[in-house]
Amino acid sequence: MLARRLLRSLPLRQPLFLASSRSFHITRSIQCSNHDSDQVSPLSELDHRSIGKAQNLFMVHPTSPGSVFMLPHGTRIVRRLQDFLRDAYAHYGYDEVMTPIIYKKELWETSGHWQNYQEDMFMVHSGHKEQTDEGVYGLKPMNCPGHCLIFDSTPKSYRDLPIRLADFSPLHRNEASGALSGLTRVRRFHQDDAHIFCTDDQIAAEIKSCLSFVDRVYKAFHFPHYELTLSTRPESNYIGSIDEWDHAESALKEALNATGRPWSLKEGDGAFYGPKIDIMVKDSSTKSHQTATIQLDFQLPQRFGLKYVDESDTWRTPVIVHRAILGSIERMMAILIEHTEGKWPFWLSPRQGIVIPVATQFADYASDVAKKLALGSSEAGSSEAQYYVDAAASSRDRLNKLIRQAQLQRYNYIFVVGQKEMDAGTVNVRTRQGKILGDMPLDAVRSLFAEKTANLE
Numbered sequence: 001m002l003a004r005r006l007l008r009s010l011p012l013r014q015p016l017f018l019a020s021s022r023s024f025h026i027t028r029s030i031q032c033s034n035h036d037s038d039q040v041s042p043l044s045e046l047d048h049r050s051i052g053k054a055q056n057l058f059m060v061h062p063t064s065p066g067s068v069f070m071l072p073h074g075t076r077i078v079r080r081l082q083d084f085l086r087d088a089y090a091h092y093g094y095d096e097v098m099t100p101i102i103y104k105k106e107l108w109e110t111s112g113h114w115q116n117y118q119e120d121m122f123m124v125h126s127g128h129k130e131q132t133d134e135g136v137y138g139l140k141p142m143n144c145p146g147h148c149l150i151f152d153s154t155p156k157s158y159r160d161l162p163i164r165l166a167d168f169s170p171l172h173r174n175e176a177s178g179a180l181s182g183l184t185r186v187r188r189f190h191q192d193d194a195h196i197f198c199t200d201d202q203i204a205a206e207i208k209s210c211l212s213f214v215d216r217v218y219k220a221f222h223f224p225h226y227e228l229t230l231s232t233r234p235e236s237n238y239i240g241s242i243d244e245w246d247h248a249e250s251a252l253k254e255a256l257n258a259t260g261r262p263w264s265l266k267e268g269d270g271a272f273y274g275p276k277i278d279i280m281v282k283d284s285s286t287k288s289h290q291t292a293t294i295q296l297d298f299q300l301p302q303r304f305g306l307k308y309v310d311e312s313d314t315w316r317t318p319v320i321v322h323r324a325i326l327g328s329i330e331r332m333m334a335i336l337i338e339h340t341e342g343k344w345p346f347w348l349s350p351r352q353g354i355v356i357p358v359a360t361q362f363a364d365y366a367s368d369v370a371k372k373l374a375l376g377s378s379e380a381g382s383s384e385a386q387y388y389v390d391a392a393a394s395s396r397d398r399l400n401k402l403i404r405q406a407q408l409q410r411y412n413y414i415f416v417v418g419q420k421e422m423d424a425g426t427v428n429v430r431t432r433q434g435k436i437l438g439d440m441p442l443d444a445v446r447s448l449f450a451e452k453t454a455n456l457e
Helices: 002-009 048-054 072-092 105-109 142-152 200-220 244-258 299-303 331-341 362-376 399-408 419-424 442-454
Strands: 017-020 102-104 137-139 161-168 170-172 188-198 225-231 263-266 277-280 288-297 319-328 354-355 389-392 413-417 426-431 436-441
Touching: 048 331, 072 161, 072 188, 072 200, 072 319, 072 331, 102 105, 105 137, 105 142, 105 299, 142 161, 142 188, 142 299, 142 319, 161 170, 188 200, 188 331, 200 225, 200 244, 200 277, 200 288, 225 244, 244 277, 244 288, 288 299, 288 331, 299 319, 319 331, 354 362, 354 399, 362 389, 362 413, 362 419, 362 442, 399 413, 413 419, 419 426, 419 436, 426 442, 436 442
Parallel strands: 225 263, 354 389, 354 413
Antiparallel strands: 017 389, 102 137, 161 188, 170 188, 188 319, 225 277, 277 288, 288 319, 413 426, 426 436
16 A cells, blocks of 8 residues: 555654754654544545645644644645745736634625525634623635725725735635545635626626636646536525626626637526636546636625726726635645645655765765755845755665655655765755666756746646
């Protein structure tokens, strides 16, 4: 079993030194326990929970069911995903914001969540019995109401639109305890959430831009295929008139037809406030996953009284496009774990390189090399790219065994150093697959790193 081989390959002692001078332990009994109900039956070695445990990426705990503890290496992947999107935000014209996670009941009544989504929310009360005037609060399941407050905080003109607000704040949804499963069904999660406030005339262009964004990201992940689905008005528990829903659905159909891609229809599967385009991806094993969503909303701007001044100095109500490219970052991470089988591409890898000394006397050189490969030659605070490169601690194990351990731990590159490399200021390079690239100076390795990152390889 892959997971068992990975666990057996992890040394008992603290074997690695992170180049940023923080030490960490990888022990034979990795403390990445998962207490969710889906742990009753044995897991496939390619299940994201098996690989996540073997690679020490995340854990959950019964004191907070459905809330994931991202461990250091898992957090590295999350940060890479977020930074990848942030770089794209500049291209697509988004501004990132940070918003509260808790709001008073009155906000959720205004948004319609209290009437239509309350059972899926977590409520919060003050711990001070005398503070009865504080009332009931709700942890946010979505970012849209907070973004509406930002839009409404200052007067808006048609010249200001479209306004695109992006947010990585944590969200909470009250999933049934029996449905909780690894990273795919959780109660606390993060979305690459965004809301676009635009005019009616801008809808088609904004939907087209969102679909282009999806295509760009999913090509980077090398998903072999994805499908588009239009979900329409639910039979009950929706807000707004049927005419408004028909108008919104027509706008999305027009945008889908303009892509030239085939799409399917899911009658009655829309959100309570508007129809949506759902994206289903197929991973390397041909399993389908619902990920991205693009939703058109004429209701929320009206409920919040949002206005802008048009060219004729007339007050108009904007339209909101709700948009998430990854969907839940935790869920996308689970998909990527299984899609790559834990063999992360370099740009996304939490273990990009490891330096192994051939003998104890070269351990200091190995640590120095790891730091230079990870951080470059500049001082702290520099804008120079940083990578995740570790140094193996001194060990009595044979070199071939140490290299094999590094391969099982899924390091992308393995650097061997001894007297010859120390004298020349080089490293001997080999890949995770065992291909030997030979001796390379450190700046050449950094250039290789930069090339792999730029090409998303």
